Amino acid sequence: MTNAVRLTGLRKTYGSGESAVHALAGVSLSFASGGFTAVMGPSGSGKSTLLQCAAGLDRPDAGSVLLGGGPPVELTGLSEKRLTTLRRERIGFVFQSFNLLPTLTAEQNVSLPARLAGRRVSRKALRQALSEVGLDGRGGHRPHEMSGGQQQRVALARALVTRPAVLFADEPTGALDTETGAQVLRLLRGLVDGHGLTVIMVTHDPVAASYAHRVVYLADGRVAGEDHEPTPSRVAAALADLRPVAVAA
Numbered sequence: 001m002t003n004a005v006r007l008t009g010l011r012k013t014y015g016s017g018e019s020a021v022h023a024l025a026g027v028s029l030s031f032a033s034g035g036f037t038a039v040m041g042p043s044g045s046g047k048s049t050l051l052q053c054a055a056g057l058d059r060p061d062a063g064s065v066l067l068g069g070g071p072p073v074e075l076t077g078l079s080e081k082r083l084t085t086l087r088r089e090r091i092g093f094v095f096q097s098f099n100l101l102p103t104l105t106a107e108q109n110v111s112l113p114a115r116l117a118g119r120r121v122s123r124k125a126l127r128q129a130l131s132e133v134g135l136d137g138r139g140g141h142r143p144h145e146m147s148g149g150q151q152q153r154v155a156l157a158r159a160l161v162t163r164p165a166v167l168f169a170d171e172p173t174g175a176l177d178t179e180t181g182a183q184v185l186r187l188l189r190g191l192v193d194g195h196g197l198t199v200i201m202v203t204h205d206p207v208a209a210s211y212a213h214r215v216v217y218l219a220d221g222r223v224a225g226e227d228h229e230p231t232p233s234r235v236a237a238a239l240a241d242l243r244p245v246a247v248a249a
Ligand SMILES: Nc1ncnc2c1ncn2[C@@H]1O[C@H](COP(=O)(O)OP(=O)(O)OP(=O)(O)O)[C@@H](O)[C@H]1O
Pocket: 014, 015, 021, 022, 023, 041, 042, 043, 044, 045, 046, 047, 048, 049, 050
């Protein structure tokens, strides 16, 4: 099994001296190609920092980020220019906010990043990306003509049109109602199981995490455990164990 991403000894500290915060205090993790991993942990445990460093959006102070899904590339130490190119070509992102341009159609939104990078996206690739997310025939619609779930699907098609080695998702269902969120999560899981996509998703929601093959728990910038058979109740129980217990005054 090959790794889409391998993190080794990742460290990131904000501030210095007494006020230093060790957002990542030595994290080593591998993410297999074709796997769906949820990253969970209490607020401030380092989830976003991990995602940002793994995706080449932020630089760790120490450690290694090896990107697979093609010739392996070490992200740390790359120039900004090379990182930008690599992100465009081999990494996909979806966030809680859909970040679609309101004046553009779904198709135009999907093809925009590639066009900004000076590449054309074929109509076939566009149609296929929209079809994979269940938006056949909606390519001409603008964001305000679509539901929140449909808009997140457009954002997903935009992330997938370049066939990235890995898709990073930061609270992708955070702005959606429960049922719409479930549809997006089923879609993500289907793309992983059916198309070999690799997904690394940060979430606070045990139900969302249960759609993943594996849950990794962070606490205080370190890996605090894993679950390879996540269910909502197991994840909720594990999270409750991680949270600092309130001490009575
Ligand atoms: N730019 C920054 N400057 C200073 N401290 C930061 C910065 N970014 C993150 N931190 C600190 O690093 C720690 C980890 O933050 P991070 O956002 O990665 O946690 P998280 O698990 O994603 O939290 P949440 O669930 O609340 O989004 C926190 O203590 C946070 O306050």
